Amino acid sequence: MNPELMGASAALASLLGLSHWAQAVPTRxxxxxxxxxxxxxxxxxxxxxxxxxxxxxxxxxxxAAGAALVLAAWMALGWLLVLGMNQWPQAARRWAVRLGVLGCVGCGVAVAVVGLRPAG
Structure with a gap:
């Protein structure tokens, strides 16, 4: 599977975690x-x-690059989610979950494809 697509899916997946985190703590x-x-x-x-x-x-x-990608995605997309939450709270809630689920599906497909690839 395309490494760039896998990386983009991994980055988008952080929106699902971030939106659930934001719903679990008090936010303005x-x-x-x-x-x-x-x-x-x-x-x-x-x-x-x-x-x-x-x-x-x-x-x-x-x-190393995978760990850096995950940390950077949580920081950058978390910042963008906070900006979106303050400007458009309902739309940010809907789209963060939708894009996060899309990223998780992409991650799941990527892990399945890599796991099914023959060794060697």
């Missing part, structure tokens, strides 16, 4: 945050997203 744009089981579920989504995108990024670019 999205309110007081969820409580109880929903908060635990949001943390699980964040960790699962982080694991999936790290595996895809490492498969695409190697360990």
């Amino acid at each position: 744009a999205w309110g007081d945050g969820v409580q109880g089981a929903a908060r635990v579920r949001a943390r699980a989504v964040v960790l699962a997203t982080l694991a999936l995108q790290t595996v895809a990024a490492v498969a695409a670019a190697g360990p």
Whole structure:
């Protein structure tokens, strides 16, 4: 699979984790945050997203570049999500989840393709 597409999917996947994280904590744009089981579920989504995108990024670019890609995606897209949340809270909530799911699907396909590739 194309390494650039795998890297872009890994970067987009961070939006799913970031949007769930933003819903689990008090924010000015999205309110007081969820409580109880929903908060635990949001943390699980964040960790699962982080694991999936790290595996895809490492498969695409190697360990050092993959880790750097994941960290940079969380920082850059987190900053853009905060800007979007403050300007367009409803649209930012909808599109962050949609694009994050798209990135996670791309990561899943990439990991499956790399995992099914014959060795050697």
